Amino acid sequence: MGPQDQQIKFYQTGTFTVGNRLLAENQRSVQADMHRTNSLNSGHRACQGCGEALGARYAIDAAMMATANQLIAVNATGCLEVFSTPYPETSWQIPWIHSLFGNAAAVASGVAAAQRALGRSQVRVIAQGGDGGTTDIGFGCLSGMFERNDDVLYICYDNEAYMNTGVQRSSATPPAARTATTPAVGPSPGNVFGTGKNVPRIAMAHRIPYVATASVSNLRDLEAKVTYAMTIEGARYVHILVPCPLGWGTAPEDTIKIARLAVESGLFPLFEAHHGRVTSRTPIRRQVPVADYLKPQKRFAHLFGKTPDTERIARVQAMAEANIAEYALLD
Amino acid sequence: MLKQTEGSRAVAEAIALCRPQVICAYPITPQTHIVEGLGEMVKSGELGGCEFINVESEFAALSVAIGASAAGVRTYTATSSQGLLFMAEAVYNAAGLGLPIVMTIGNRAIGAPINIWNDHSDSMSMRDAGWIQLYAETNQEALDLHIQAFRLAEELSCPVMVCMDGFILTHAYDRVDVPDQQEVDAYLPRYEPRQILDPADPVSIGAMVGPEAFMEVRYLSHHKQLRALTLIPQLAAEFEKRFGRSSGGLIRTYRSDDAETIVVALGSVNGTIQEVVDEMRSDGARIGSVSICSFRPFPLAPLREALKNAKRVVVLEKCLAVGLGGIVSDGVRKSLSGIVLNGYTVIAGLGGRAITRGSLRRLFEDAQRDELEQVTFLDLNADVVSAQLERESNARRTGPTAEAILRRLGTVASSIG
Amino acid sequence: MSGAEILSVAAFLEGRYAQAFPSFGSERMGAPVMAFCRIDDKEIRLREPVLAPDALIIQDQTLLHQVDLFSGLPPRGFVLLNSVKSLDELGLAGFARGVQHYRMCTLPATELALKYVGRAVPNAALLGGFAAITGVVKLASVVAAIAEKFPAPIAERNIAAASEAFELARRSQEVTNAQAD
Numbered sequence: 065m066g067p068q069d070q071q072i073k074f075y076q077t078g079t080f081t082v083g084n085r086l087l088a089e090n091q092r093s094v095q096a097d098m099h100r101t102n103s104l105n106s107g108h109r110a111c112q113g114c115g116e117a118l119g120a121r122y123a124i125d126a127a128m129m130a131t132a133n134q135l136i137a138v139n140a141t142g143c144l145e146v147f148s149t150p151y152p153e154t155s156w157q158i159p160w161i162h163s164l165f166g167n168a169a170a171v172a173s174g175v176a177a178a179q180r181a182l183g184r185s186q187v188r189v190i191a192q193g194g195d196g197g198t199t200d201i202g203f204g205c206l207s208g209m210f211e212r213n214d215d216v217l218y219i220c221y222d223n224e225a226y227m228n229t230g231v232q233r234s235s236a237t238p239p240a241a242r243t244a245t246t247p248a249v250g251p252s253p254g255n256v257f258g259t260g261k262n263v264p265r266i267a268m269a270h271r272i273p274y275v276a277t278a279s280v281s282n283l284r285d286l287e288a289k290v291t292y293a294m295t296i297e298g299a300r301y302v303h304i305l306v307p308c309p310l311g312w313g314t315a316p317e318d319t320i321k322i323a324r325l326a327v328e329s330g331l332f333p334l335f336e337a338h339h340g341r342v343t344s345r346t347p348i349r350r351q352v353p354v355a356d357y358l359k360p361q362k363r364f365a366h367l368f369g370k371t372p373d374t375e376r377i378a379r380v381q382a383m384a385e386a387n388i389a390e391y392a393l394l395d
Numbered sequence: 396m397l398k399q400t401e402g403s404r405a406v407a408e409a410i411a412l413c414r415p416q417v418i419c420a421y422p423i424t425p426q427t428h429i430v431e432g433l434g435e436m437v438k439s440g441e442l443g444g445c446e447f448i449n450v451e452s453e454f455a456a457l458s459v460a461i462g463a464s465a466a467g468v469r470t471y472t473a474t475s476s477q478g479l480l481f482m483a484e485a486v487y488n489a490a491g492l493g494l495p496i497v498m499t500i501g502n503r504a505i506g507a508p509i510n511i512w513n514d515h516s517d518s519m520s521m522r523d524a525g526w527i528q529l530y531a532e533t534n535q536e537a538l539d540l541h542i543q544a545f546r547l548a549e550e551l552s553c554p555v556m557v558c559m560d561g562f563i564l565t566h567a568y569d570r571v572d573v574p575d576q577q578e579v580d581a582y583l584p585r586y587e588p589r590q591i592l593d594p595a596d597p598v599s600i601g602a603m604v605g606p607e608a609f610m611e612v613r614y615l616s617h618h619k620q621l622r623a624l625t626l627i628p629q630l631a632a633e634f635e636k637r638f639g640r641s642s643g644g645l646i647r648t649y650r651s652d653d654a655e656t657i658v659v660a661l662g663s664v665n666g667t668i669q670e671v672v673d674e675m676r677s678d679g680a681r682i683g684s685v686s687i688c689s690f691r692p693f694p695l696a697p698l699r700e701a702l703k704n705a706k707r708v709v710v711l712e713k714c715l716a717v718g719l720g721g722i723v724s725d726g727v728r729k730s731l732s733g734i735v736l737n738g739y740t741v742i743a744g745l746g747g748r749a750i751t752r753g754s755l756r757r758l759f760e761d762a763q764r765d766e767l768e769q770v771t772f773l774d775l776n777a778d779v780v781s782a783q784l785e786r787e788s789n790a791r792r793t794g795p796t797a798e799a800i801l802r803r804l805g806t807v808a809s810s811i812g
Numbered sequence: 813m814s815g816a817e818i819l820s821v822a823a824f825l826e827g828r829y830a831q832a833f834p835s836f837g838s839e840r841m842g843a844p845v846m847a848f849c850r851i852d853d854k855e856i857r858l859r860e861p862v863l864a865p866d867a868l869i870i871q872d873q874t875l876l877h878q879v880d881l882f883s884g885l886p887p888r889g890f891v892l893l894n895s896v897k898s899l900d901e902l903g904l905a906g907f908a909r910g911v912q913h914y915r916m917c918t919l920p921a922t923e924l925a926l927k928y929v930g931r932a933v934p935n936a937a938l939l940g941g942f943a944a945i946t947g948v949v950k951l952a953s954v955v956a957a958i959a960e961k962f963p964a965p966i967a968e969r970n971i972a973a974a975s976e977a978f979e980l981a982r983r984s985q986e987v988t989n990a991q992a993d
Contacts, residue, residue, distance in 0.1 A: 136592045138462060139601075146603060154599035159592040161465050162601030164488050167458035170450065174417060174462025174470075175592060177446040181416035181468050187594060205458060208451030399824035401817075563859055567833035568820045666857035751860045 094126045094287050101128040101157060103137075108155040109147040113316025115306030115323065116144050116221040119280045120192065123219055123304065126287040128158065130294035131188045136160070136175050140168035140193030140202055143228040143308075144221060166201035168193045169209040172216040188294060192219040195236035196226040199263050206263075210270035210299045217293050217300045220263065223308035231311040235261040238331070239383070240376050241363045243311075248366035257379060264337070267301040271340035274300040279332060280307070281324035285346065289336065305332045313362020325357035330384035333391045345391045354380045397572050402534035402564045405571045406499060407432030409538040411442045412579040413497075413545045416468035416586075419448040419459040423478040424511045425561035426501035430473055453478035457485035457498070464494040465600055467591035469545065472496070475561055476503035476517045483521065490525025490616065492601060493589065495548035495555075497541065498526075502662070502713075503561040504746040508797040512747020513561040515661065515714040518690075519722050525616050527555040527623055528691040529643065530661040534559075534569040536688075539642035542574070543630050545583055550626060552589045553619050558690075560663040560713075562747065574638055582637055620692040627689050645694035648701050650676060651683030656763050657702055658684040659727055660711040664743070664750050668711070671755045682759060687723070698730035707737035709762045711773075713744045720770040737765055743773035779803055815869060815935035816847035821957035822939070822949040823851040831856045844872075844879050851948060867946055869938050870894060871921075873902070882914070890946050891916040892981070894934050896923055917945050917984050919977055928973040929966070940974030944981035951978045 084092035094100050103124040110117035128135050136159045139145045145162045148155040163171045172191035179187045191209075193202055198220040209216055225243045226232040233243040239257040242248040246255040267275045273296050278286040286304060293300045307314060307322045314322050326332040327346075331354060334346035355377055358364040367373040388394055398405070407429050410418075418437065420430035434449075436442035446463075450456045456472045464470040474482065479500060489496055500518045504510040518528055527547060531537035537559040544555040559565060590600060604612055624645065631644040641647075649669050651657050658668050665686040675682050685701050687694065702708050708731070710724040721740035728738060739762055744750045754774050761767050779800055787793050820830035828851055835846035848862040867890035868881060875881060876893075885891070891908070895918045899905040908916040919941040921934035929936075936958055943951045954974055959967045 134594045136466065136594065145601075149599055149602040151602050151604045151608060154602060156599045157597060159594055159597040160599045160601075161462070161592055162599075163458060163461050163492070164484050167454065167461075167485060170455040170458035171462035171465075173448065173450075173455075174419070174459035174464075175466045176462075177417045177419075177448055177459065178463040178466030178468040178470075181444060181446050181463075182466075204452055205455050208455050211451070212448070397824075399821045399830060560859075562834065567831060568817045569831055569856075570824055570829050663859045666859045670858050749861050751863065752858065753863075 093284050094129050094291070095122060095283070097129065100125045101133060103128055103156065103158045104148060105155045105157055107153065109150050110143070111310050111316070113309040113319045114143070115280050115308060115319045116194070116223060117147070118319065119221050119286065119304045119306045120144055122283050122286050123290045123302070124158070124190070126290040127188070127190055127217065127294050130291045131186070134187045136187060136189050138163070138168050138172040138175060138189065138191045140197030141165035142194040142197050144192065144194065146228055165197050167205050168197060168202055169216065169218055170205040172218070173209050173212065173214040176215045188217070189215065190217045190219060192221065194227065195220060195222040195224060196234045199235045199261050207270065210267060210272050210301070213272065213298045215297050215299070217290070217302065219290070220301070220303045221306045222303055223306050223311060225311050227308050227311045235259070236263070240367060240380060242366060243363070253366045254364070264301065264303045268337045268340045270299070272299040272301060273339060275337040277303045277305070277332065277334050279305040279323045279327050279334060281320050281327055282334065282346070285334065311363065313365070314360055318360065322357070322360060325352055328352045329354045329357045330388040330393055331357060331380070333387045333393055335391050342391065345393060347395065348388070348393045351388070351394060354384050396575065397570060399568060399570050401428060402537060402559065402567050402569060403428030404432050405534050405538045405569070405573065406541060406559070407436070408573050409541045410471055411436050412574065412576055413542060413583055414469060415445055415471045417446045417448065417460070417463035417470045419450050419456045419472050421450050421453045421456045421474070421478060423453070423475050425503055425565045426473040426475050426499060428565065429499055429501070453482040454485060457482040457489060457496070460496045461485060461489050461492065461494055464496050465492065465590070465592050467586070467588045467593065469586045470496050471498070473499035473501065475501040476505050479517045479521060480505065486521050486524045486526065489554045493552040495545070495552055495586070497544045497548055497555050497557065499541070500556050500558045501561040501565045502558050510746040513563050513713070514745045514747065515558070515712070518556055518558045519714040521556070522691055522722070525553070526691065527553055527620065527689070529555065529557050529689055530687065531557065531559045531564065532663060532665045532686055532688070534564050534567065535571045535640070536642050537564055538571055538573065539634065539638070539640070542579055542583060543634055543643050546630055547623065547626060549586050551619055551623060553623070558662065563663045572640070578637060582634065623692045624694065643688055645689045646697050646701060647686045647688060649684045649686070651685055651701055653681060654683030655681040655706040656709065656759065657705045658682070658709045658711055658759065659687065659702070659723070660684065661687050661690060661723065662713065664711060664713065667750060667752055667755060671752055671759060674756065675759060680763060682763070690723070693726045695726070695730040698727060699734070702727070702731060703734055705736055707739065707762060707765065709739045709741055709759065709767070711741045711743055715742050715745065739767045740770045741773050742770065748774065814847045815871070815938055816849040818935060818954070818957050818961060819849045819939055819942070819949065820851070821961060822953040825953045825956050826949060828853055829856050835861060844875055865889065867942065867948070868892070869942060871934055871938065885912070885914065887912045889914055892938060892941050892945060893918045894921040894938060896920040915945065917941065917981055917988070919981055921977060924973040924977055928976070929969045936970035936974040937977035940977035941981035944978045945985055951975065
């Protein structure tokens with residue numbers, strides 16, 4: 065039973081999550097469960113409103129519940145690793161290893177191989193990292209893990225830039241976004257159009273058993289996808305959009321709202337794929353123009369002002385329309 | 396059991412006897428035969444309880460090893476040259492995390508220019524990463540050192556590189572004695588990790604450490620290597636007792652007790668050196684040699700003891716500190732701190748250039764007469780060098796240096812003697 | 813496996829020490845390739861290429877006029893040449909009997925390989941011939957080495973080639989010796 069078979073759908077408005085109180089206990093989210101492991105414990109040093117902390121907590125607790133707490137996590141260098149393990153403390157209540165920036169997928173392959181060698185088939189492995197560690201420097205190892213179909217779930221927390229080092233551009237940075245290395249100056253302000261890497265599609269090209277995109281605006285959907293992923297053996301990839309208030313220039317309390325706007329504009333489609341083919345998608349309830357999503361973010365401030373950059377905004381809109389068509393998001 | 400087999404094969408058999416649980420491999424000449432041998436053993440079932448993983452790069456290879464080792468299993472990989480550099484970040488990481496990975500280095504030169512033949516520049520590039528580095532003189536020793544390496548690595552929680560000369564040892568057929576499983580099991584017990592990723596007892600490995608504790612962490616890794624100075628001879632002695640032959644240890648001396656001239660070197664060239672020492676001894680020369688097996692930790696005290704009464708020391712190195720001269724020489728000089736004698740550095744065998752008996756004889760005779768420069772490049776073709784220098788002073792666009800030299804030498808890319 | 817390697821195994825089976833290794837020159841298809849083998853009754857410590865061989869096995873006769881093959885070969889050194897032609901036909905008879913007194917012998921090793929193995933792999937035959945003219949290893953050891961290192965059906969065929977080569981070389985030696993007397 066996959067996420068698409070959920071009997072209960074929750075539609076979130078504003079930034080308020082619909083409560084679990086109306087549901088029977090066994091229908092509540094993992095986070096509502098008293099037995100959740102709280103794998104990423106409080107006390108970490110993430111920024112207010114950090115999308116990644118939110119996403120990681122939901123994802124890892126879901127994975128722990130799905131595996132009866134038999135989980136090992138491998139973390140790439142990045143915000144999550146840095147804010148969760150400030151010496152001499154750690155927020156992680158699960159076995160966790162951080163090796164390097166670009167090798168999380170390979171280290172995870174090694175951990176998984178060790179479990180096989182030890183005959184511990186019930187212990188599962190998650191590799192996780194930000195977009196930088198996944199789409200750029202970790203790309204080779206990621207592809208290797210996919211190609212071998214190693215039994216690893218890789219979770220990418222995508223905040224669309226190298227945030228930990230001061231907001232530099234990555235291959236996940238969207239066009240027109242301002243970063244420290246794609247400043248909003250000159251004839252083509254912000255990140256250049258026509259660049260960028262769609263890792264979920266690349267994961268699909270490897271024909272791995274399961275690929276999914278998720279967003280911190282749809283937390284139950286996120287939990288369900290991770291839970292489902294843990295029922296499958298082999299290489300799996302979940303790509304989660306996690307707004308970064310600091311890097312995106314948004315208010316900390318607007319993280320979930322912004323993530324929802326990304327989904328509802330069509331810029332971040334929510335879908336699942338099995339062995340290289342899209343098998344389900346979450347339709348857009350109420351489409352919003354991309355400007356509604358871009359305007360609250362200071363990283364796109366240069367597109368708005370006395371004379372809005374209608375040409376670039378239109379190009380972004382075209383990208384959204386293309387996604388809507390591709391994934392039939394309005395059908 | 397005595398066998399006549401390729402050095403790589405002998406090493407593969409030794410690794411298999413150590414009951415590795417995860418082996419990961421990326422091909423690079425000249426170590427490939429080792430991992431191919433192991434891969435075959437795993438696939439055929441001859442080596443059971445072991446996962447063999449084909450990875451997409453050397454960086455991935457050592458990263459997979461890091462994951463496996465941290466998860467509590469005995470782990471092995473191998474590389475050479477460019478591959479070792481490609482995994483450099485992971486090399487430091489493995490040492491910093493204290494993971495007892497054993498890795499074979501099939502010593503090979505580092506480019507540019509690309510060169511597949513033997514020298515020590517690869518392992519030397521990682522000498523300060525925190526790994527223990529052991530150099531094998533023969534294929535028998537290469538085989539034996541791997542068994543000692545796992546034991547050493549696991550007792551100290553420190554990764555170990557076993558270095559063996561590419562082609563000269565890896566691709567040579569030699570007579571070796573391969574121990575039996577029982578003997579190895581008695582010497583090398585099950586791996587008991589100091590740290591392990593285990594859901595039953597969670598830990599966080601790889602935390603960030605700031606100025607308040609970094610010095611202490613690094614000091615402890617230094618201290619670990621200093622402890623290895625005691626442990627390495629102990630394990631070698633135990634090995635000798637159990638297997639009946641001397642292998643490993645910190646250094647090995649040859650006819651050096653009353654020697655006026657002592658030659659110091661690492662690896663297989665020591666065999667040739669010993670032949671020349673014997674020749675010269677029978678002609679009345681007071682010459683001897685020292686083979687350094689443990690390069691990290693560097694055996695300062697035993698070297699000092701072995702060299703202190705000599706008149707002169709010739710350090711023969713298959714590596715180069717570009718712009719400075721010797722690498723091994725630095726360590727040797729340090730061991731002789733306060734002692735005055737003539738020290739000579741000889742850079743030899745780079746990129747697989749053969750080191751011949753004849754050349755060594757002439758070299759040692761020059762040394763005996765103290766007619767050597769501080770730094771000598773053995774058998775350097777002075778004509779080729781001066782021709783290139785002249786070209787460069789006469790024109791700006793001189794093209795790639797390597798190509799120019801090769802053209803001058805003719806179609807045969809390397810000369811033997 | 814190279815001929816040098818099989819030879820080293822043959823020597824090993826006789827209880828001797830042997831070291832076989834490839835040359836360190838360019839290794840690519842079409843380039844001259846060398847392999848070396850040292851045999852001794854004590855441990856071999858030397859790690860240099862063989863510069864002064866006691867015996868030379870020339871697998872590819874076209875190299876005769878391209879590379880200085882005989883460099884370092886001492887007087888009365890053995891030379892085994894893979895060729896269907898005789899020394900006379902190759903124009904080498906005079907050379908062999910010349911100042912160096914090389915003990916040269918030709919052997920149609922490729923043809924023997926084609927006959928028994930069906931492929932142009934002259935190593936086994938050359939080793940059979942080598943055993944005959946030098947006596948450094950016995951034919952039985954060469955046979956045992958081949959049997960050990962190759963799967964049974966292939967080993968058998970190579971052994972047959974080696975055995976015939978041994979006989980051919982032995983007879984050719986007798987003729988040469990008779991002529992010399």
